[in-house]
Amino acid sequence: MDTTLTVTAPAADVVIMSGGPRTPRRDGANRVWRARIPAARDVSVAVGPFHVSDTVVDGVALRVGSYTTASRNTLMPIFARAIRELSARFGRYPFASLSIARVPGSQGGGIEYPASIQMQSESVTDAVHETAHQWFYAMVGNSQALHPWLDEAFAEYAERLVDARPEAASWLSYRGDVDRSIESYGTDSYDYFNVTYAKGAAALEAARTAAGRSGWDRVMRCYVAANAWQIAVPADFARAITQFPAAIAILRRAGALR
Incomplete structure (x- = not known):
């Protein structure tokens, strides 16, 4: 949905949100921040005493904010690299901006939103x-x-491609089909991560090797372009890789494709 966000916050605070907020206007003791994102599935808003830095990476307005300048300075080049390397692999970055909020906490990981990410660490792998x-x-x-x-x-x-850390091939023998609903895991979050993340990534890596890396990478970019701004299902991916029967066989054995 084409979405405009308006956030009123105390003047001392900074707003980091989807759509790359413009310079705020003063409203008494507050400031009013506005942003627009033309194609959003959902949005993120973070408000606090962020130390913010802005740059442009291959035409993308990158804003990184953290509660410490050291954390901000660590994250800025990490996300700049992620934009460059992922764009080279999958096609042009899909939005005009990317806003990063490093929120307090030490649990690690992050959570994604269109044109916005909230982080709980300075992890390179999580950022990618x-x-x-x-x-x-x-x-x-x-x-x-x-x-x-x-x-x-x-x-x-x-993440594994960019960081040159292949997922262990042993994950391919882990129990369970990759294409499973979240509900099917019940309360077993470890099984969910092991199958959906690790086994799924290992299956994609094995499929890439079987197909030939350069040809597979070209088809991946075509898959992204053909399904942009839509809701894809596994059959859409299967159609995109029909020229690679060995790769399809690997993904079927992993339970990713039917």
Whole structure:
């Protein structure tokens, strides 16, 4: 949905949100921040005493804010690299901006939103993973309830490619089909992560090797372009890779494709 956000916050605070907020206007003791994102599945808003830095990466307005300047300065080059490397692999970054909010906490990880990410660490792998979701979820959508691997396995796969840390092939023998609904895991979150993330990424890596890396990478970019701003299902991905029967066989054995 074409979305405009207006946030009124205390004048001392900074707002970091989807759509790259413009310079705020003063309203008494507050400031009013506005942002627009033309194609959003959902949005993120973070408000607090952020130390913010702005730059432009290949035409993308990158804003990074953290509660410490050291954390901000660490994250800025990490996200700049993620934008560059993922764009080279999957096609142009899908939005005009990317806003990063490093929120207090030490649990690690992050959470993705269109054109915005909230982080709880300075982890390089987490940053690449969450940035990859701008392609797989924010642009190429999917049912995160029914087919969570179509964004999480793809983001894990992208993270592993960029960081040159292949997922262990042993994950391919882990029990359970990759294409499973979240409900099917019940309360077993470890099983969910092991199957959806690790086994799913391992299956995609094995499929890439079987298909030939350069040809597979070209088809991946075509898959992204063909399914942009829609909701993809596993059959859409299967159609995109029909020229790679060995890769399809690997993904079927992993239970990612039927």
